[in-house]
Amino acid sequence: MKNMGFRWYGSNSDSISLQDIRQIPGTTQVVGALFDIPVGEVWPEDRIAALKKEVEDAGLKLEVIESVNIHDDIKIGLPTRDKYIENYKQTIRNLAKYGIKVICYNFMPIFDWVRTNLHFKLEDGSTDLAFEHRFVEGDPEDIIRSVQENSNGYVLPGWEPERLAEVRRLFDAYKDVDAKKLTENFKYFLDAIIPVCEECDVRMAIHPDDPPRPLFGLPRIYKNREDMLTIEKLHESRYNGFTICTGSLGENPNNDVPALIREFVKKDRVPFVHARNIKFMGNEGDFHEAAHLSSEGSLDMYEIMKALHDSGFDGYIRPDHGRDIWGENGRPGYGLYDRALGIAYLNGLWEALEKND
Numbered sequence: 092m093k094n095m096g097f098r099w100y101g102s103n104s105d106s107i108s109l110q111d112i113r114q115i116p117g118t119t120q121v122v123g124a125l126f127d128i129p130v131g132e133v134w135p136e137d138r139i140a141a142l143k144k145e146v147e148d149a150g151l152k153l154e155v156i157e158s159v160n161i162h163d164d165i166k167i168g169l170p171t172r173d174k175y176i177e178n179y180k181q182t183i184r185n186l187a188k189y190g191i192k193v194i195c196y197n198f199m200p201i202f203d204w205v206r207t208n209l210h211f212k213l214e215d216g217s218t219d220l221a222f223e224h225r226f227v228e229g230d231p232e233d234i235i236r237s238v239q240e241n242s243n244g245y246v247l248p249g250w251e252p253e254r255l256a257e258v259r260r261l262f263d264a265y266k267d268v269d270a271k272k273l274t275e276n277f278k279y280f281l282d283a284i285i286p287v288c289e290e291c292d293v294r295m296a297i298h299p300d301d302p303p304r305p306l307f308g309l310p311r312i313y314k315n316r317e318d319m320l321t322i323e324k325l326h327e328s329r330y331n332g333f334t335i336c337t338g339s340l341g342e343n344p345n346n347d348v349p350a351l352i353r354e355f356v357k358k359d360r361v362p363f364v365h366a367r368n369i370k371f372m373g374n375e376g377d378f379h380e381a382a383h384l385s386s387e388g389s390l391d392m393y394e395i396m397k398a399l400h401d402s403g404f405d406g407y408i409r410p411d412h413g414r415d416i417w418g419e420n421g422r423p424g425y426g427l428y429d430r431a432l433g434i435a436y437l438n439g440l441w442e443a444l445e446k447n448d
């Protein structure tokens with residue numbers, strides 16, 4: 092696939108080098124970000140320029156940013172949101188100057204993705220991320236402690252210590268924000284930024300809520316097809332797009348992921364795809380992540396790639412979380428080997444689909 096990418100955390104905080112990524116066959120894009128800029132601040136041009144140069148010097152491209160996170164004041168709808176929205180608009184303009192085409196982001200309150208085990212052991216001895224609902228029925232602070240104790244010293248996206256320290260304050264701030272209010276605040280944000288995106292040719296790609304269900308009593312607004320129909324209408328524009336994360340959406344067995352791809356790619360609303368597999372276990376909605384192959388999980392990755400192919404998808408795609416294999420003990424979900432295997436597999440499916448035309 093021409094725009095196959097690999098998520099990278101930067102030379103200071105990723106054990107994987109750009110040269111490692113360059114050596115994964117059929118990989119052209121780095122999906123990057125400036126992880127140390129506090130949420131809500133403008134991304135400085137010189138830092139964007141330096142990242143871009145570093146990636147290009149390694150023979151790769153930087154056209155997708157994941158993520159430019161959204162300040163909680165915007166999601167809560169506080170008066171201070173206007174200041175943060177202005178900053179966000181300036182960040183979009185700054186990124187556009189350096190050839191960025193897609194910004195992946197999410198609109199989840201307080202937490203980014205949630206897992207209850209970062210080292211779930213599979214039969215073959217590899218480990219991956221898992222989610223079991225029974226572990227999140229209690230106090231959010233229990234799960235926070237568990238994530239911090241199990242992340243191998245890495246800071247996971249959305250789980251930065253400075254955010255977690257104020258989690259109690261945030262829960263209080265969100266107490267009057269239900270799904271309706273969150274959707275209104277989302278529309279307010281989109282109405283402000285999408286005209287800038289149109290002007291700069293940068294497409295927004297919201298990531299699904301992960302897992303796609305309410306947690307700790309907090310609302311979730313991108314869980315399924317119905318939510319996608321609502322979101323696309325909040326601001327009608329191809330610049331108001333989706334990241335289709337096959338794993339996140341697939342974590343609800345009622346979501347037909349290939350059908351969602353066919354519907355929304357045809358509507359030109361899918362600039363970015365995360366391709367990964369999950370395997371259901373135990374109670375409904377419980378799962379562990381899996382190698383990318385259809386045979387290893389509950390999702391049919393051939394049907395997913397076929398849906399992309401049949402719909403004429405020409406956006407950006409990357410493998411999503413991988414297992415820790417072959418003795419690798421890196422950032423949970425973001426090791427080198429299993430994601431590289433994922434790319435080889437996805438590219439193989441794609442070649443077969445192309446040649447079958």
Ligand SMILES: [Mn+2]
Pocket residue numbers: 298336338339365411
């Ligand atoms: Mn994803």
